Amino acid sequence: MIDAYGRKIDYLRISVTDRCNFRCQYCMPEEGIELRKHDEMLTFDEITRIVRIMSSIGIRKIKLTGGEPLVRKGVHSLVEDIRKIDGIKDITMTTNGYLLEDEIDKLVEKGLTGINISLDTLEDTLFKNITRVDGLERVLRGIKKTKDYKELNVKVNCVPLGLEEQDLKSIALLAKEDKIHVRFIEMMPIGLGKKYMFTSEAEIIKELEPEIGEFKPYKNKLGNGPSHYYEIEGFKGKIGFISALSHKFCHECNRIRLTSTGYLKTCLQYDIGVDLRTLLRNGSSDEEILKAIEAAILSKPMEHNFLNSSIDNEEQNGMSRIGG
Ligand code: SAM
Ligand code: SF4
DSSP states (O other), X not given: OBOTTSOBOOEEEEEOOSOOSOOOTTTSOTTOOOOOOGGGSOOHHHHHHHHHHHHTTTOOEEEEESSOGGGSTTHHHHHHHHHTSTTOOEEEEEEOSTTXXXXXXXXXXTTOOEEEEEOOOSOHHHHHHXXXXXXXXXXXXXXXXXXXXXXXXXXXXXXXOSOTTOOHHHHHTHHHHSSOEEEEEOOOSSGGGGGSOOOOHHHHHHHHHHHHOOOEEOOSOOSSSSOEEEEOTTOSSOEEEEOTTTTOOGGGOOEEEEOTTSEEESSTTBOOEEEHHHHHHTTOOHXXXXXHHHXXXXXXXXXXXXXXXXXXXXXXXXXXXXXX
């Protein structure tokens, strides 16, 4: 499916829950957020039906996210159901890693092709401070366990918070010994993220290059999304950047998002989209749902406007609800 600006849309991010076992400072308040009721959330069968319908117009890659996707019971069976759909080539997950050591075997067995683990620091006290959970060791054990699966594409995602004590070098070094790609993500002004200044790609390279070696741009495409990568001599993995603000990539945006309550969002920053849950539950046919999806994709905004402080139709939900 091609949108109104000529972009090929082939990537769907699905938030399977708005619940999370962490309370990252830039994502969720300490007391949590008001949670959606269970019957407001899409069932696995409903999600699978949407993916099947979307695969008929060219969706090929799926990312499961949240909230924390691993707190949704039985999420591996959703992986299995989606994997069986014709046309779906890739199914990956973004997780905070806390439950990973217990879940990774089942996820891979059911067909997961890649996993992104969010990790902002390797320093215990700072980890507790950022996530409000004493869980660094568990996350590291989860990452270690991914090494059992040579075919699994493993990435570590880190959001620089502009804190002096956040040691970006140690995070980058995770890509040295193992074939783990480490990506630095610019903080986006969404929800609690608005309180932070983003650290740009140029600033990070300037800080890290003298310490770990020259960043040589990697010409080939890696992964489904907008990150671009650098190679560093002696590193098995690559260092990537997702720089939504300093290197806007809206012109090549290939993604849409499905929230846990069944709202199809076409751009992270706006609430523009369509409520698919109502259609799923009022007896609409696959054709009717497909028409609604196509209309939503055609209304996908041309670009985000994160650097503009007032816009119309701005998304009011935070990242954990949207599905980051
Ligand atoms: N709980 C899972 C996790 O942490 O990977 C999945 C959901 S979380 C919202 C997905 C990613 O969004 C995490 O890597 C997190 O660091 C990132 N994130 C949250 N708020 C953000 C913001 N304002 N700007 C950029 N990234 C953000
Ligand atoms: Fe939870 Fe992920 Fe948000 Fe942290 S970033 S609070 S782990 S949803």
